Amino acid sequence: xxxxxxxxxxxxxxxxxxxxxxxxxxxxxxxxxxxxxxxxxxxxxxxxxxxxxxxxxxxxxxxxxxxxxxxxxxxxxxxxxxxxxxxxxxxxxxxxxxxxxxxxxxxxxxxxxxxxxxxxxxxxxxxxxxxxxxxxxxxxxxxxxxxxxxxxxxxxxxxxxxxxxxxxxxxxxxxxxxxxxxxxxxxxxxxxxxxxxxxxxxxxxxxxxxxxxxxxxxxxxxxxxxxxxxxxxxxxxxxxxxxxxxxxxxxxxxxxxxxxxxxxxxxxxxxxxxxxxxxxxxxxxxxxxxxxxxxxxxxxxxxxxxxxxxxxxxxxxxxxxxxxxxxxxxxxxxxxxxxxxxxxxxxxxxxxxxxxx
Amino acid sequence: xxxxxxxxxxxxxxxxxxxxxxxxxxxxxxxxxxxxxxxxxxxxxxxxxxxxxxxxxxxxxxxxxxxxxxxxxxxxxxxxxxxxxxxxxxxxxxxxxxxxxxxxxxxxxxxxxxxxxxxxxxxxxxxxxxxxxxxxxxxxxxxxxxxxxxxxxxxxxxx
Numbered sequence: 288x289x290x291x292x293x294x295x296x297x298x299x300x301x302x303x304x305x306x307x308x309x310x311x312x313x314x315x316x317x318x319x320x321x322x323x324x325x326x327x328x329x330x331x332x333x334x335x336x337x338x339x340x341x342x343x344x345x346x347x348x349x350x351x352x353x354x355x356x357x358x359x360x361x362x363x364x365x366x367x368x369x370x371x372x373x374x375x376x377x378x379x380x381x382x383x384x385x386x387x388x389x390x391x392x393x394x395x396x397x398x399x400x401x402x403x404x405x406x407x408x409x410x411x412x413x414x415x416x417x418x419x420x421x422x423x424x425x426x427x428x429x430x431x432x433x434x435x436x437x438x439x440x441x442x443x444x445x446x447x448x449x450x451x452x453x454x455x456x457x458x459x460x461x462x463x464x465x466x467x468x469x470x471x472x473x474x475x476x477x478x479x480x481x482x483x484x485x486x487x488x489x490x491x492x493x494x495x496x497x498x499x500x501x502x503x504x505x506x507x508x509x510x511x512x513x514x515x516x517x518x519x520x521x522x523x524x525x526x527x528x529x530x531x532x533x534x535x536x537x538x539x540x541x542x543x544x545x546x547x548x549x550x551x552x553x554x555x556x557x558x559x560x561x562x563x564x565x566x567x568x569x570x571x572x573x574x575x576x577x578x579x580x581x582x583x584x585x586x587x588x589x590x591x592x593x594x595x596x597x598x599x600x601x602x603x604x605x606x607x608x609x610x611x612x613x614x615x616x617x618x619x620x621x622x623x624x625x626x627x628x629x630x631x632x633x634x635x636x637x638x639x640x641x642x643x644x
Numbered sequence: 645x646x647x648x649x650x651x652x653x654x655x656x657x658x659x660x661x662x663x664x665x666x667x668x669x670x671x672x673x674x675x676x677x678x679x680x681x682x683x684x685x686x687x688x689x690x691x692x693x694x695x696x697x698x699x700x701x702x703x704x705x706x707x708x709x710x711x712x713x714x715x716x717x718x719x720x721x722x723x724x725x726x727x728x729x730x731x732x733x734x735x736x737x738x739x740x741x742x743x744x745x746x747x748x749x750x751x752x753x754x755x756x757x758x759x760x761x762x763x764x765x766x767x768x769x770x771x772x773x774x775x776x777x778x779x780x781x782x783x784x785x786x787x788x789x790x791x792x793x794x795x796x797x798x799x800x801x802x803x
Binding site: 338356358363378441446 | 676714
């Protein structure tokens, strides 16, 4: 039955139709969004969304800024207390906010405090004045560190589950925010590691890997991206090893030449993420694994950031791998054993942890 | 020379006749994110001349579909508009400009909403024979805090 309203919004909704997921399977259905104060504009305790705006990057400092755009106007009709969007973009926006709520709640429940991240800005298809960025074939939900903003872009192809409605992808992007918070201590601070230095490639892989770890653990789906994108190489329960990372991506090691500009952080990032998934599978304790990986990032950054300028180039190059050592060092005996076993397999021939020998 | 502004032809019976036409084209309709997506659009219009001025009733339709889990989410926008305008130009070819009230009914996801607004339309009428014409138009219709835009090519009849 159709309901006719003289405005697309209005009416009090207590539930919101959105993409719902359970271990990788998606459906459309109603859900609560308790922190969403203004559903028409997507504004709430977690953040405020804007249509457009300007996303800019300073290529000298790699600092990203986001200037908010105009108010959104989600078009929905309230039927039986449920806000039903008239178009898929409305479903995506409710879903994005909902996935953000779920991820925050899961991390809170596990004992990982991500409250300093909120509220965030959510920029929907902002303008990108930098020509070389604007022409890149980018489709994604993204997190812009130092601007503390999520950026939602259109999918280049039609997908049943758009990236911005994929719970794992949203959690992955939140993971970048958590990584930035843990390593810099301030959501609006610049990236703490030299983005053009010898540690940059490894750190960016660890950043991507950490985001995948969070996404896989929070959604309990190691292959979370496959609902939107067929990328078996990103399934963190797979057989990824550093030895299998294609040579052209130059695994950060002293014997490999490094190209910061064209480095692809994902292949090695998936190996890092797979270690965390191994620990979870071995221990069966998801919350403890979440606490372990976040504590390890915090501790690793506390050790590495202050001394990064004092390291030789070879030492700096393997900065990211020392996170594995911290993981083993601060874990429970059961977790540490799992880390040793996993690193022994996944980084065979490249990295050996002293404590595991 | 036939460069005569239609305002000077208010008394000419030709300009007081009615036109009826259909058109097809593209419409960029605003979504919840504020983005516009472009889809095929259809339209129907009826115009009654009063010298250089005219009144027009216009209907438009645009549809789009997106895959979602378990099926397809189809959104339809049905637009009606009541416009008044003025026309002028090289007789009998002429351009018209019109503005008026619009009401868009949007259906999708098993719900429907009525969104009032205003519409602006400009068109170019090119006579083809005695009673028919090619019509190229562009239009802009407000809907909520945003607007839809459309362009189209159509065929009209005069009697």
